[in-house]
Amino acid sequence: VRLSAGAALIDIEGTIGSIAFVRDVLFPYAAKRMEAFVEAHGDEPSVRAVLDEAAHQAGVPAGDRPAIVDALRSWSGMDAKVTPLKTLQGMIWVEGFNDGEIRGDIYPDALAALLRFSRGGVRLYVYSSGSVAAQKLVFGHSVEGDLLHLFGGFFDTTIGSKLEASSYQRIAAKIGEKPERIVFFSDNAAELDAAKLAGMQAVQLARPSDGVTAAGTHAAVATFDGVEIET
Numbered sequence: 001v002r003l004s005a006g007a008a009l010i011d012i013e014g015t016i017g018s019i020a021f022v023r024d025v026l027f028p029y030a031a032k033r034m035e036a037f038v039e040a041h042g043d044e045p046s047v048r049a050v051l052d053e054a055a056h057q058a059g060v061p062a063g064d065r066p067a068i069v070d071a072l073r074s075w076s077g078m079d080a081k082v083t084p085l086k087t088l089q090g091m092i093w094v095e096g097f098n099d100g101e102i103r104g105d106i107y108p109d110a111l112a113a114l115l116r117f118s119r120g121g122v123r124l125y126v127y128s129s130g131s132v133a134a135q136k137l138v139f140g141h142s143v144e145g146d147l148l149h150l151f152g153g154f155f156d157t158t159i160g161s162k163l164e165a166s167s168y169q170r171i172a173a174k175i176g177e178k179p180e181r182i183v184f185f186s187d188n189a190a191e192l193d194a195a196k197l198a199g200m201q202a203v204q205l206a207r208p209s210d211g212v213t214a215a216g217t218h219a220a221v222a223t224f225d226g227v228e229i230e231t
């Protein structure tokens with residue numbers, strides 16, 4: 001696939017790295033570290049505030065650490081969207097990435113493409129439903145080291161939903177390129193529809209390893225191998 005663009009906007013899960021990374025690596029790591037993290041940091045004001053909120057939501061006494069940890073574990077097992085759990089998981093991941101216990105998952109073909117596009121003068125941006133802080137952890141502590149320097153900027157859903165064309169228009173304005181001069185890469189056909197509606201070029205990553213098949217509505221590739229962008 002040969003494209004002409006000044007900037008590439010790139011999704012993470014299913015595009016740069018595996019969809020399974022969050023489920024198979026990040027969530028189990030947070031669950032495994034939960035008790036030790038609470039023990040080590042539970043008296044720090046920022047952590048204590050989160051534990052108090054967890055106790056409140058679980059209906060257990062704020063001082064009952066084992067009961068709080070049990071509640072957190074149980075929410076984690078159900079993948080419950082409970083704010084104190086999400087906040088603690090985030091804190092645990094920051095520690096894990098900083099300690100080198102977890103590394104951001106990046107497919108080799110994706111890394112090669114990022115380097116190739118960047119060398120060719122294409123400006124690179126990330127758009128993921130993971131927070132910008134989480135995106136920076138993934139790329140700052142990747143299997144290939146610190147890759148933050150490759151990117152001109154990071155966007156998450158604070159700019160808008162990935163399924164709405166207006167989000168891509170806002171991103172284009174922030175990047176300072178016409179939408180037609182930006183190519184969006186994602187595994188998700190509905191996201192690509194929204195980007196195309198905003199005027200962007202759209203390419204689907206249909207990676208067999210992630211169980212994604214080509215939707216048929218966009219240009220599709222199985223990997224970034226052979227994807228070239230001229231500016």
Ligand SMILES: [Mg+2]
Nearest residue numbers: 011013014187
């Ligand atoms: Mg994705």
